[in-house]
Amino acid sequence: MSNHTDAVRARAKQLLESGEVTRVIGHARGTTPYRSRPHFASSPEQTDALIHDVSCGSNLAVYVSKPKERVAVIAKGCDARSLATIIHEGQAERGNVLILGVSCEGKLDEGRLLRKLDFPPRQVKSVREEGDEVVVEGPAGDVRLPRDDVIMVNCTYCRARTPAVSDELIGEPVPPREEADQYPDLGGLDAMSEAGRAEFWRAQFEKCIRCYACRNACPSCFCPECFVDEYHPQWALHGGGQFRGNWMWNVGRAQHLAGRCSACGSCQRGCPVDIPLMLLNRWMERATNQAFDHLAGMSEQQKQLAALFRKSEAKASEHG
Amino acid sequence: MDRLKILKSRLPDWLGKLRAQAAVYAPVERAGVTCFARLAPGDEPQLDYGNTDTPLKEVLFPQTECLITWQRTPEGLQVQEVDTSEPTVIFGARPCDVTGLRFLDRAFRLGGIEDPYWVRRRDKTTVISLVCPHPVPGCFGPSAGVNETSPEGADVVLTDIGSAYVVEVKSEQGQAAVDLASDAFTSAAEEDLIAAREAGETLLAELAEQAIDLEEPEARAKAFLQSPAWEQVWNRCLSCGICAFLCPTCHCFDICDQSCRGGGERIRCYDTCSSKIYTKQAGGHNARPTAKERLTQRVMHKFSYGPERLGVLGCVGCGRCRRCPVDIDLQLELSRVEVKEPV
């Protein structure tokens, strides 16, 4: 069960009343019962709108950008991984971020959820969790769905269901998923020939409209000038709907996230043309994890992938 | 004008005739998303769709297009203007997207200055619209002034009545498109017309459940920008391009020269007022430094400048911008503000 709304509200209110933080970054109810939206509470009254349930998927670390005063972030495991990463990379002083960890058993994938319903989305009255099920209240009563069928696929392989880095924890600790050290989601790609994989990604990247929601939703994409926005030199052809530039963009983005991705899924969730970006991110994660024993944001002490050198790196060449 | 009808089984005949005369763009599925794409021989359009994920505008205003090319030669620089316009038929477009063309028609001809790339294509295009069988989730076309059963800007309108479509011909261009396959059409019987009317009534009743109040858009826009909800909205905006690139009426573009080995091309591609670099000037000054200024432009362009300068709302209620990754729904926000009487 991961409805932590009451605990989140109460703690957020205390923090603002006592002046320990100037702002609490959390989620509020969105336009539908299966959607949340980022919410910023700067006064005790504004904490009344905070919620934390199965719909609160988006990574809130994206709103932490060199805060001058102390802010609190309601952080699932992946948000906490992102916070640890960007703090390490100089995007915030550790003392200016209060990581209010929440335990998490996975957050909704809107597309997966709606495809399971045989009534129009506007008829969804409420969504809640019960045990290992997500219960959707529809026009003809409750529809019970196994949680794993409606959460983001990356959540079903999560190693950080309890935040590895946090100042406090709301909810009972949850163990990592048993599959966490494996990559069954990459099985489909693994089974393809190299040419088959190239064809798969060509069809996906051709759809890209270059909206950069994947970048802008990502806490690790904080460059003041992204390579793709540069004209001198021009790294990637501008404009969507054309393969060459799209390929350069999507591959460039994934590579820049190698060893810096928290597997939160915000990029894929944002993508308006359903490009399975998590397959790409997980592919990079597997490569860097196997070659360098490195996973982003799993501790405060760990070094960045690019700043790391170990003898064991010799084995990297085996992985191309 | 007499209403016609065409059996669904005769549709391929009509499409074949159209394709012999023009490039036919229709909804198709590509790697899980639907969009308008050019039908190749043998391609079947996918007509049982909700709405395309990407908007119709990309047929006439592509995401990226080449404007001119150049080549350095011993004789000097050779510059070539690019004109890829050709006779085109848009087949099966939803009424909201068709209505969206009206906004673009006005914007691309504003003040008597024509955008040649748009105008050349538009003038050669026949639009065959397909009435929605059921509302697309999130659509509020009627609230945004869309005629759902006979949209403005369509040359032909088709209404699904089961085994056939009832056909309304709305213009000479539309008549010409129908005449290409006249033996595929029959005159619609009284019961066909009743079925079409009932389909339209059912649709409008279902759409009423999704209606929102967008009366007095200019006053609403201004009231919203003063409301407490506004602060949360711009604070969470990620400044991406989804709401503009998916919108059937947004038309901002960037122009850029891409050269390589003595030759090159000038392209234009979609741009958006939400982007951080949209107003960034040489030297680094940015007139709209935060999402607050940027989103203000979006609100004002759609709901105030649009009605003021082009005479139509900059929104046709397709609901695509509800793909916003942080659940910003400007239309819903506007519909909820209290519009005060001017003092």
Ligand code: SF4
């Ligand atoms: S790349 Fe995607 S999954 Fe990884 S941290 Fe960024 S938004 Fe999250």
Ligand code: SF4
């Ligand atoms: S979110 Fe999707 S469509 Fe937008 S730039 Fe990223 S990959 Fe392309």
Ligand code: SF4
């Ligand atoms: S503003 Fe949104 S709902 Fe309105 S036409 Fe544009 S994408 Fe559709």
Ligand code: SF4
């Ligand atoms: S709303 Fe913004 S992106 Fe859309 S047309 Fe207006 S200025 Fe351009």
Ligand code: SF4
């Ligand atoms: S309103 Fe939403 S879709 Fe539009 S730019 Fe902001 S985050 Fe992107």
